[in-house]
Amino acid sequence: xxxxxxxxxxxxxxxxxxxxxxxxxxGHFAGSLKNRIRMQEDHDQFLLLxxxxxxxxxxxxxxxxxxxxxxxALDYLAVGIDPGRSTICxxxxxxxxxxLSMLYLNFVTVARLERNPTIKDEIRARGxxxxxxxxxxxxxxxxxxxxxxxxxxxxxxxxxxxxxxEQTNEIVRRINATAGRAVLPExxxxxxxxxxxxxxxxxxxxxxxxxNAIALxxxxxxxxxxxxxxxxxxxxxxxxxxxxxEGNVVFTYLDAFDEDRAALEELKAQYRRGGLGDGKLKAxxxxxxxxxxxxxxxxxxxxxxxxxxxxxxxxxxTDRARAITEATRREVVEALGLFTL
Amino acid sequence: xxxxxxxxxxxxxxxxxxxxxxxxxxGHFAGSLKNRIRMQEDHDQFLLLxxxxxxxxxxxxxxxxxxxxxxxALDYLAVGIDPGRSTICxxxxxxxxxxLSMLYLNFVTVARLERNPTIKDEIRARGxxxxxxxxxxxxxxxxxxxxxxxxxxxxxxxxxxxxxxEQTNEIVRRINATAGRAVLPExxxxxxxxxxxxxxxxxxxxxxxxxNAIALxxxxxxxxxxxxxxxxxxxxxxxxxxxxxEGNVVFTYLDAFDEDRAALEELKAQYRRGGLGDGKLKAxxxxxxxxxxxxxxxxxxxxxxxxxxxxxxxxxxTDRARAITEATRREVVEALGLFTL
Numbered sequence: 001x002x003x004x005x006x007x008x009x010x011x012x013x014x015x016x017x018x019x020x021x022x023x024x025x026x027g028h029f030a031g032s033l034k035n036r037i038r039m040q041e042d043h044d045q046f047l048l049l050x051x052x053x054x055x056x057x058x059x060x061x062x063x064x065x066x067x068x069x070x071x072x073a074l075d076y077l078a079v080g081i082d083p084g085r086s087t088i089c090x091x092x093x094x095x096x097x098x099x100l101s102m103l104y105l106n107f108v109t110v111a112r113l114e115r116n117p118t119i120k121d122e123i124r125a126r127g128x129x130x131x132x133x134x135x136x137x138x139x140x141x142x143x144x145x146x147x148x149x150x151x152x153x154x155x156x157x158x159x160x161x162x163x164x165x166e167q168t169n170e171i172v173r174r175i176n177a178t179a180g181r182a183v184l185p186e187x188x189x190x191x192x193x194x195x196x197x198x199x200x201x202x203x204x205x206x207x208x209x210x211x212n213a214i215a216l217x218x219x220x221x222x223x224x225x226x227x228x229x230x231x232x233x234x235x236x237x238x239x240x241x242x243x244x245x246e247g248n249v250v251f252t253y254l255d256a257f258d259e260d261r262a263a264l265e266e267l268k269a270q271y272r273r274g275g276l277g278d279g280k281l282k283a284x285x286x287x288x289x290x291x292x293x294x295x296x297x298x299x300x301x302x303x304x305x306x307x308x309x310x311x312x313x314x315x316x317x318t319d320r321a322r323a324i325t326e327a328t329r330r331e332v333v334e335a336l337g338l339f340t341l
Numbered sequence: 342x343x344x345x346x347x348x349x350x351x352x353x354x355x356x357x358x359x360x361x362x363x364x365x366x367x368g369h370f371a372g373s374l375k376n377r378i379r380m381q382e383d384h385d386q387f388l389l390l391x392x393x394x395x396x397x398x399x400x401x402x403x404x405x406x407x408x409x410x411x412x413x414a415l416d417y418l419a420v421g422i423d424p425g426r427s428t429i430c431x432x433x434x435x436x437x438x439x440x441l442s443m444l445y446l447n448f449v450t451v452a453r454l455e456r457n458p459t460i461k462d463e464i465r466a467r468g469x470x471x472x473x474x475x476x477x478x479x480x481x482x483x484x485x486x487x488x489x490x491x492x493x494x495x496x497x498x499x500x501x502x503x504x505x506x507e508q509t510n511e512i513v514r515r516i517n518a519t520a521g522r523a524v525l526p527e528x529x530x531x532x533x534x535x536x537x538x539x540x541x542x543x544x545x546x547x548x549x550x551x552x553n554a555i556a557l558x559x560x561x562x563x564x565x566x567x568x569x570x571x572x573x574x575x576x577x578x579x580x581x582x583x584x585x586x587e588g589n590v591v592f593t594y595l596d597a598f599d600e601d602r603a604a605l606e607e608l609k610a611q612y613r614r615g616g617l618g619d620g621k622l623k624a625x626x627x628x629x630x631x632x633x634x635x636x637x638x639x640x641x642x643x644x645x646x647x648x649x650x651x652x653x654x655x656x657x658x659t660d661r662a663r664a665i666t667e668a669t670r671r672e673v674v675e676a677l678g679l680f681t682l
Contacts, residue, residue, distance in 0.1 A: 020680075051680055052443060059447035060519060062677040069680040092674070093682055095436035102393060102439045102483065105476035106400035110451075113475055134454055134482060135446035138475055142443065178401060315682050333433070336403040339361075339392055339410040341434055341656050 014039050015152035017048030017091075020068040021058060024075040025213035026289070027197040027206035029296075030256040033079045035156055035192055036086070045086040046150050046321060047076055049314065052091040052098070053142060056135040057126055073310050075216050078300035083313045089321035090314055091146070096322070096329035100145035103332070105138060107174040108167070113137050117163045144168040148184045148332075149325035156190045165189035179335035184328075197256055202231040202249045214289065216296050223293060227286040232278045239277030250278070250285050257288050355380050356493035358389030358432070361409040362399060365416040366554035367630070368538040368547035370637075371597040374420045376497055376533055381426040387491050387662060388417055390655065393432040393439070394483060397476040398467055414651050416557050419641035424654045430662035431655055432487070437663070437670035441486035444673070446479060448515040449508070454478050458504045485509040489525045489673075490666035497531045506530035520676035525669075538597055543572040543590045555630065557637050564634060568627040573619045580618030591622050598629050 016036055018024065024033065039045050049072055054065045073088055081088065091097060113119060119140065123132055135142075147155055147168050155165055169186045176182045198204055199212030206213045214226045232250050236243035245251045245268045258264045267284070270276045303310055333340060357377055359365065365374065380386050390413055395406045410431065417429055432438060454460065460481065464473055476483075488496055488509050496506055510527045517523045539545055540553030547554045555567045573591050577584035586592045586609045599605045608625070611617045644651055674681060 055444065055447050055679075062519065062679050066678055066680040090680065090682060092440075092679065095440055098439040098443045099433075099436055101443055102476065103396065105479055106396050106474045108475050109471070110473045110475050110478050111471045130452045131450045132452075133447045134449050134451050134479055135443065137451050138446055138479065141475060178403065311682065318682060337407055338396075338403050338433065339407040339431065341431060341652065341659060 011042060011044040012154050013150055013152045014043040014045045014154040014156065015048065015147055015150050016045065016156055017050045017146075018072050019050045019054040020065055020072050021054050022064075022068055022208040023071040023215050023217060025206060025208065025215050026257075026293070027213065028075075029079060029216060029292075030194050030197050031158065031192060032156060033075075033081075037080045039154075039156075040082060040085040043154065046152065047081060047086055047088045047317075048146060049073060049088065049090045050146075053139055056133060056139045056142075057128075059133060059135070069314070070307060070310055073314055074300050074303050077303045077310065077313070078216060078296045080299075083317060087320050088314055088317040090318045093318045094149070094322055094325050096325040097142070097145045097149050099329055100149055100325075100332065101138070101142040104141040104144050104171050104175070107171050107178075108141055110137075112167075112170075113140060116140055116167055118161055121160065140164050140167045141171065144171045147187050148172060149328050150321070151185060151324075151328060153185050153187050154190055155187050156192060158196060159191050162189045162191060175332060175336070179332075179337075181335060183332055183335035194256060198249060198252060200226045200230050200249065202247075214293075216293065217300050218293055218297070220290060220294075223289050224286055227282050227289065230282065230285075232281070236271075236278060239280075240274050242274040243271045243276070243278075245271055250281050253285055254288070257285075257292060352383060352385040353495050354491055354493045355384040355386045355495040355497065356389065356488055356491050357386065357497055358391045358487075359413050360395040361390050361392045361406055361413050362395050363405075363409055363549040364412040364556050364558060366547060366549065366556050367598075367634070368540075368554060369416075370420060370557060370633075371535050371538050372499065372533060373497060374416075374422075377427070378421045380495075380497075381423060384495065386427040387493065388422060388427055388429045388658075389487060390414060390429065390431045391487075394480055397474060397480050397483075398469075400474060400476070410655070411648060411651055414655055415641050415644050418644045418651065418654070419557060419637045421640075424658060428661050429655055429658040431659045434659045435490070435663055435666050437666040438483070438486045438490050440670055441490055441666075441673065442479070442483040445482040445485050445512050445516070448512050448519075449482055451478075453508075453511075454481060457481055457508055459502055462501065481505050481508045482512065485512045488528050489513060490669050491662070492526060492665075492669060494526050494528050495531055496528050497533060499537060500532050503530045503532060516673060516677070520673075520678075522676060524673055524676035535597060539590060539593060541567045541571045541590065543588075555634075557634065558641050559634055559638070561631060561635075564630050565627055568623050568630065571623065571626075573622070577612075577619060580621075581615050583615040584612045584617070584619075586612055591619070591626050594626055595622075595629070598626075598633060 016032060036045065049069050051065050051069055058065050069090065076088055119137065143164055157165060165187055172184045172186050175184055197206055199206040199210055200214065201212040203210065203212055214223060230249050232248050233244040251268065254264055357373060377386065390410050392406050392410055399406050414429055460478065484505055485508065498506060506528055513525045513527050516525055538547055540547040540551055541555065542553040544551065544553055555564060571590050574585040574589050592609065595605055
């Protein structure tokens with residue numbers, strides 16, 4: 001059955017999205033965008049431009065959060081997210097999510113938020129120390145609002161974010177218990193098979209701010225330079241020497257992007273034996289990345305010539321999302337027996 | 342100049358309100374309602390039915406919060422709040438307040454919220470221990486949203502709540518600093534001269550749940566019984582004995598409600614000298630309270646015959662408040678340079 005033949009409610013609802021803090025890179029492509037292009041075939045997929053969440057650790061730089069709204073939307077459209085099948089929407093323009101967030105904060109304790117392993121890790125990673133913005137500590141409740149506001153049951157997340165879905169479901173169970181009926185569904189974390197792609201410098205996290213990312217809008221020269229600078233096996237000095245595949249960033253990227261798995265296995269065997277130079281290896285990766293990114297860059301540039309059209313896509317998606325999240329809010333409020341005018 | 346001759350913007354904006362957790366009592370009358378009746382003459386006054394805030398420590402009993410929305414509105418109307426001059430509005434139906442709350446949480450640290458003396462006291466008083474609902478810890482940010490959402494500059498609060506206004510102003514200064522201009526005004530805490538009225542049993546806090554309050558809807562018999570049960574001076578056994586005025590609940594109430602100050606001073610002198618029995622003293626207080634409450638009870642009963650009319654008053658006030666708070670939200674978002682569709 002094709003997607004359009006199914007009633008919307010029959011397709012599982014999936015919520016994904018990105019904080020609008022920078023354009024997306026090929027790490028996002030491997031880890032989530034590729035998956036989303038597949039998901040839109042048979043899911044009712046919402047992509048949240050998470051500008052409100054981006055503010056939880058960027059309140060001092062709202063301009064960055066603003067500028068990247070259209071950048072992230074361009075990345076979505078460029079990789080093949082189809083606004084006719086996926087709903088691209090802007091978090092800050094969905095008041096029901098803020099209202100549900102404030103409500104859910106009453107159904108979770110401060111101690112529970114502080115125990116959340118994802119939050120603990122991120123507080124450490126960001127160096128907040130004692131000066132954690134309250135919004136940052138509270139963002140799992142806001143994420144519960146996002147997920148439940150769309151009635152999403154499928155939530156693709158990185159492995160390190162699975163505790164956030166558990167937190168959402170705890171809130172869902174408390175709301176349902178207080179309401180006396182299952183007004184909200186629980187959600188399932190879907191952890192993609194592909195692990196997180198390291199930076200071109202081998203550091204665990206690829207990020208624009210870390211200067212070790214290849215943007216989805218990278219020019220051919222930028223791609224070439226990034227691949228040339230990539231870490232391989234520091235002990236692999238001459239082509240004829242045996243080399244290490246594990247921890248070799250070029251092979252990690254080939255694992256993520258080379259679709260000819262047989263040829264890749266052959267290449268790994270040859271590298272391990274000796275007789276395959278880093279230059280040849282990198283040439284292969286560069287070719288693959290150039291082929292991957294070229295059409296994305298082209299489509300991105302096309303969409304970028306007409307920002308009004310992109311904003312219109314966001315507006316239409318947000319209008320649809322507003323109606324859905326407001327309907328959920330109203331159901332929750334009524335199920336809890338709160339006053340409604 | 343009469344209020345209606347001034348443009349709305351020329352009158353200082355005052356925000357007051359009550360959590361919808363129970364009907365109001367004469368402690369509210371002495372401490373705030375009397376003041377509000379005066380304020381509506383020359384202020385643009387908003388009375389917030391704070392059902393959202395009520396949930397921060399009543400999430401397990403949303404029905405109580407719902408039922409008391411109309412009860413508190415009835416109390417307002419009964420004491421003489423004029424919906425033509427004051428705006429009675431329902432917090433949960435003002436989405437901009439939730440949106441501003443979520444925004445402001447990014448401009449205050451968890452450590453700062455935990456240091457707030459009002460919050461510390463209330464956490465202790467409610468016996469939350471480690472299980473503080475996150476919404477409760479965060480409510481000062483929500484209160485900042487309430488105050489600034491209406492652009493209120495005058496906020497009457499109990500002495501113990503003054504730190505909350507300071508917290509609001511800290512958030513205001515951070516928002517203004519980030520925006521690079523004074524998009525929000527600071528607010529002033531106005532602490533009423535009348536201190537907090539003790540319960541009829543002499544305990545510091547009068548509350549319905551404490552069973553030591555006289556409701557604004559109390560019947561003549563309830564008033565009589567409450568005054569009879571009131572603590573005086575335990576050492577004052579016979580009318581002819583000298584008695585203590587300080588700490589004598591009946592005199593505290595007379596201080597709050599007896600408008601014949603000269604007669605009251607004479608009464609105090611007589612009591613101190615000896616020769617004034619508790620019965621006579623209580624008869625005077627009862628007479629005053631009966632006279633005070635009778636017209637309130639009558640008006641309350643009248644309004645209660647037509648709940649649809651009361652709800653309509655709330656709806657109209659909420660519509661006005663929604664437009665005002667939404668305009669503020671938009672100004673803040675634009676001043677911060679966030680994305681707007």
